[in-house]
Amino acid sequence: MKKEPWYSRQLTQEELKVFVEEARTGKNNVNAFIGTVAPAAAQRIETVCNKKVEKIMLESGAVRHAFKKANHKLKDDDLLHIVDIINSATDIHISELKHQNNECLEISYNISGKIILILEVRIHYGGWLALVTCYRTKK
Numbered sequence: 744m745k746k747e748p749w750y751s752r753q754l755t756q757e758e759l760k761v762f763v764e765e766a767r768t769g770k771n772n773v774n775a776f777i778g779t780v781a782p783a784a785a786q787r788i789e790t791v792c793n794k795k796v797e798k799i800m801l802e803s804g805a806v807r808h809a810f811k812k813a814n815h816k817l818k819d820d821d822l823l824h825i826v827d828i829i830n831s832a833t834d835i836h837i838s839e840l841k842h843q844n845n846e847c848l849e850i851s852y853n854i855s856g857k858i859i860l861i862l863e864v865r866i867h868y869g870g871w872l873a874l875v876t877c878y879r880t881k882k
Contacts, residue, residue, distance in 0.1 A: 746748030749774045750800070750868070756823065759801075763822050766803035769811045775801045780872065788872075789862075791835050792846060796870035799826055804873045815878035821858060822877065828852045828860060829872060842875045856880070 751807040754762060762775050778799045780788065788796055806822060809815055812844045829850060838849040842863040850860045857880040 748842070750776050750798075752776065753778060759823060760820075762801065762803075763806055767803070768805035769803060769807075771803060773803045775803075777801050777836060778829075780870075781830040782829045784832070787833065787835055787872055788848065792848060794846075794864050794866050796864060796866075796872050798869060799829060799872045801825070801874055804845065805876065809874070809877040810875075812878070814838060815876070817877060818855075821854070821876075821879070824854055824858075824879075825860065825874065828854070828858065829862070840875070842873075847875055 749758065759775070759777055766773070776798060779798050780799060786795055786813065788794070801822070809822070810817055832850045832852045834851040836849055838847040838861055840847050840849075840861055842861075845863050848862045848864060850862065852858055852860075859880065860877050861875040862872040863875050864871055
């Protein structure tokens with residue numbers, strides 16, 4: 744029986760929760776399709792970076808990185824809100840950071856405090872946003 748590719752099916756919220764928990768402590772490098780970019784959000788993002796994006800992915804290495812750093816101050820369920828943050832946020836700009844020479848976006852949103860997502864913009868295969876890191880600010 745052939746296993747379906749990770750990008751062919753979006754995770755449910757419960758599957759996302761399991762993925763994040765396993766990624767935090769695991770050593771495997773796996774990817775997950777976690778959501779789609781709403782048309783209004785895609786337009787806001789395209790206005791900022793001139794690139795079309797449609798889908799959102801998580802890589803287990805990025806999840807480990809985000810939670811490994813104590814100064815990131817993430818709550819256990821913060822990464823479960825990524826799709827909602829991307830689709831609701833209006834504070835979007837080009838990050839000073841690059842990831843593997845690819846442009847990144849910085850998206851800020853308030854969920855019981857300010858959370859910042861750094862997302863790599865990958866224009867291949869329809870346009871993906873991939874988490875690079877995530878953290879909370881003191882404010």
